[in-house]
Amino acid sequence: MTAQSTFPDPRQRYGSSVHNHTPSVTGTIFDVMRFAVNDGPGIRTTVFLKGCLLSCWWCHNPEGLHRGIEVAYRVDRCILCGECVDACPHRALALEETRVVRDEAQCVLCGSCADACYTEAQERIGRDISVRDLLQEILKDRVFYDESGGGVTFSGGEPLLQFDFLLAALLACKEQEVHTAVETSGLTSTEHLDRIRAATDLFLFDVKLVDEERHKRFTGVSNTRILENLRFLASAGAAVVVRLPLIPGVNDDDANIDALAELLAGLETIREVHLLPYHAGASAKYRSLGMRARMADARPLPRERVEAIARSLSARGYTVQIGG
Numbered sequence: 001m002t003a004q005s006t007f008p009d010p011r012q013r014y015g016s017s018v019h020n021h022t023p024s025v026t027g028t029i030f031d032v033m034r035f036a037v038n039d040g041p042g043i044r045t046t047v048f049l050k051g052c053l054l055s056c057w058w059c060h061n062p063e064g065l066h067r068g069i070e071v072a073y074r075v076d077r078c079i080l081c082g083e084c085v086d087a088c089p090h091r092a093l094a095l096e097e098t099r100v101v102r103d104e105a106q107c108v109l110c111g112s113c114a115d116a117c118y119t120e121a122q123e124r125i126g127r128d129i130s131v132r133d134l135l136q137e138i139l140k141d142r143v144f145y146d147e148s149g150g151g152v153t154f155s156g157g158e159p160l161l162q163f164d165f166l167l168a169a170l171l172a173c174k175e176q177e178v179h180t181a182v183e184t185s186g187l188t189s190t191e192h193l194d195r196i197r198a199a200t201d202l203f204l205f206d207v208k209l210v211d212e213e214r215h216k217r218f219t220g221v222s223n224t225r226i227l228e229n230l231r232f233l234a235s236a237g238a239a240v241v242v243r244l245p246l247i248p249g250v251n252d253d254d255a256n257i258d259a260l261a262e263l264l265a266g267l268e269t270i271r272e273v274h275l276l277p278y279h280a281g282a283s284a285k286y287r288s289l290g291m292r293a294r295m296a297d298a299r300p301l302p303r304e305r306v307e308a309i310a311r312s313l314s315a316r317g318y319t320v321q322i323g324g
């Protein structure tokens with residue numbers, strides 16, 4: 001069974017010329033996860049696009065923050081063979097006693113070191129891909145989408161940062177009758193969001209903190225535009241699931257939960273909330289990218305607290321799911 005879109009055929013809105021050029025549109029992704037079950041209905045392929053405007057303290061995908069291709073180094077995989085040092089055309093690497101060090105000023109992120117490294121201690125993060133090639137990857141699992149009511153989810157990073165690529169990929173999926181979801185931080189232009197709205201079946205919209213000052217503190221940006229965009233999608237009747245990452249000591253307090261419930265009370269078309277309990281595990285990724293993990297010592301919330309939050313929102317009429 002193929003999941004059915006509740007939206008009009010996007011070709012009617014954009015015209016067939018969109019399809020004539022979309023296969024060659026190129027974007028930068030850092031992962032394609034097959035058989036994902038937490039990113040929307042059914043069995044899905046989740047495509048992770050690079051680049052994000054937020055810097056959430058708890059981010060699990062630091063490799064999605066920067067828009068461009070990066071090279072990560074995992075010292076625990078390094079056998080100190082020196083192949084990467086020899087392969088670097090810019091003499092940006094040096095072999096020290098216990099590790100390889102990179103001179104960021106010399107490195108042009110060409111990836112030759114990753115190509116030369118047998119153990120994948122040097123790893124290229126991100127690749128450019130055309131919509132045509134991405135669609136081929138997505139369609140490999142079409143039978144599972146059809147059987148489970150699944151499809152493809154575009155995540156990140158913030159997928160709307162690569163607007164042209166995202167729109168082209170959504171339209172290509174739509175043409176193949178593949179159900180689509182877009183996971184977004186909501187920080188984008190309302191015009192772009194509206195155009196994506198017409199091309200996708202579902203939004204997974206992250207609402208982290210309702211209080212603006214706390215949002216600024218823990219994500220680096222105001223949530224004014226984000227909440228405006230959520231209201232816009234609600235008023236436009238888009239299919240939206242609100243996702244609340246539950247981060248201990250950041251947004252798991254009653255004040256934030258009450259504020260979220262109050263916010264959603266005014267948005268009658270949005271009635272589903274997914275709670276995503278924080279789990280540790282991204283520290284190695286941060287280290288490999290030379291970044292600091294600000295919540296490395298945080299512990300997951302007790303299950304009882306997560307369930308209490310779920311009950312609190314359910315009691316106010318929302319359909320609540322723990323996990324994506």
Ligand code: SF4
Nearest residue numbers: 088107108110111113
């Ligand atoms: S990415 Fe290229 S320039 Fe940078 S260290 Fe590796 S080989 Fe050298």
Ligand code: SF4
Nearest residue numbers: 078079081082084117
């Ligand atoms: S090629 Fe890989 S394993 Fe060898 S020194 Fe470089 S990073 Fe380490």
